[in-house]
Amino acid sequence: MNGGNLFGDVPRALAEEQFTELLAAPNLRVERIVSTGQANPPGFWYDQDWAEWVVVLVGSAGLLIEGEAGLRVLGPGDYLHIPAHARHRVEWTDAAQPTVWLAVHHREGP
């Protein structure tokens, strides 16, 4: 039975965001993401084949969903379900502390 701690070994500074796979199954992938101020480059959009349920546990981030006028600012506990192919981008992440995300990627459909 595999386990661990989401808040263990959180790096304080990273050249790039850190993605750690916690669980992988045919239709499911759970990962921890740590950001330390990173953002997506101008013009970059995530366009994912799987849906993503995502929560910020520590820190904060500004997320832009294509077609929405304003940013969604996520702080501790804020979660969002992003359907497959709903284009989105991370405009900013907390520069003062690491941001710890938990992402549940899942293949939709029957």
Place this chain on the structure above:
Amino acid sequence: MNGGNLFGDVPRALAEEQFTELLAAPNLRVERIVSTGQANPPGFWYDQDWAEWVVVLVGSAGLLIEGEAGLRVLGPGDYLHIPAHARHRVEWTDAAQPTVWLAVHHREGP
């Protein structure tokens, strides 16, 4: 696009544990659980058809997995993957503060 906050509206005292469904899909169910000192009654075991990836975010709990000699004590950030039909029970949850769990139930297999 549905969202919310995991740490919002956490009750301080409950007659029974509170289960809140955050996402439901054919092979996936994400739920928040709030415990305020509850435990499973003597002799009760969970025996679930789906696997469960579970994390304690706030508070603490003692989990017994059938066949293991000792309790697994879970605190903030501690996660565990419980395969389908791995019998387990909650021996205790924090009596001094609410325990907030996030559970990702998923149907295994292709």
